[in-house]
Amino acid sequence: MAETVAGATVSARRSRITPERAAELYEAVLDLLREVGYDGLTMDAVATRTRSSKATLYRQWGSKPELVARALRHNKPVSLDDIDTGSLRGDLHQMVIRSDDCQMQRDAALMRGLLHAVHENPDLHEALRNLLIEPEITGLNTVLRRAVERGEVAADNPALQYAVHVLIGGFAARDLIEDRPVDGAFLASYIDAVLLPALGV
């Protein structure tokens, strides 16, 4: 079967499930992930919890890693691309304060639970990379590129390539080191103290 035909088939099949129903399924997947972790999550459990058939799940999403990655992506409230405040500081602050703190802490717990699974399951890593990590990095790079175009940051500033590492450090280290949950106010202060000075802003 040719690529396009296969693609059309997938779209046709996908259209059988309404966006509302897909959202319900994604929520159930995230609940199960929080309850039993990635290794404990089975397509059987998702089917039972959502009163759907395993055949439907596999037809719609192909595999467990793909379903989990799409559920996580659905969970992201706003695309980074929509942020454009006119200054790098404004963009970065909006990035970290746009989702409410409870949501951010639930996300942190979820991602922490997945971190180990990612290394045991290359398919999950691949799906997360394509659906979640790459779009976030692309969004962050758009924000940074606009700052360079506005003349806020020198095009050859070596910290540009490490912005994502710095942000992950703030996100991950807060509760590991300080035993306090991450929140928007902390990340905004971290960005002001570390990332902006490193970028020469």
Added chain:
Amino acid sequence: MAETVAGATVSARRSRITPERAAELYEAVLDLLREVGYDGLTMDAVATRTRSSKATLYRQWGSKPELVARALRHNKPVSLDDIDTGSLRGDLHQMVIRSDDCQMQRDAALMRGLLHAVHENPDLHEALRNLLIEPEITGLNTVLRRAVERGEVAADNPALQYAVHVLIGGFAARDLIEDRPVDGAFLASYIDAVLLPALGV
């Protein structure tokens, strides 16, 4: 039993195992951690692998979290306190290049495996905090304090409190984002591009 007596009893008991034998036990614990993870590691398995009795293990280390934390601490080759090159850049570079890259990658895999366990097991978190995290932060703060005393960094630089978050970001994000193992050269370049400029060096 009074605190001091209990403490003395523990030291007396500890002395029954030679440092060489303790090192063997710690290596076996780290091997098991890599093989089966924290949740899968049992005191029975450690006893079998090391041909010791479970009673000895409990008498010597008290609990599984304590044994694991001591094994991880034993694994750290050099104390940060021993580093004093005369410049902040020199100290930080020596910090990240002192252990060989293979060792660093094995450590990263180990810590990644523990990250989830830490959140499920408060006793493990407590033991790691006391035996591993706090001494590292204290060592890093000593390095930073000397830089302030030398006049390299302003005492009120807001990035001082976030140095550990930045470093953890470099350590953790490298293989998550770039799918490449962390190494000393990468961390040295990350320190030069981000941490030193943020500190005004």
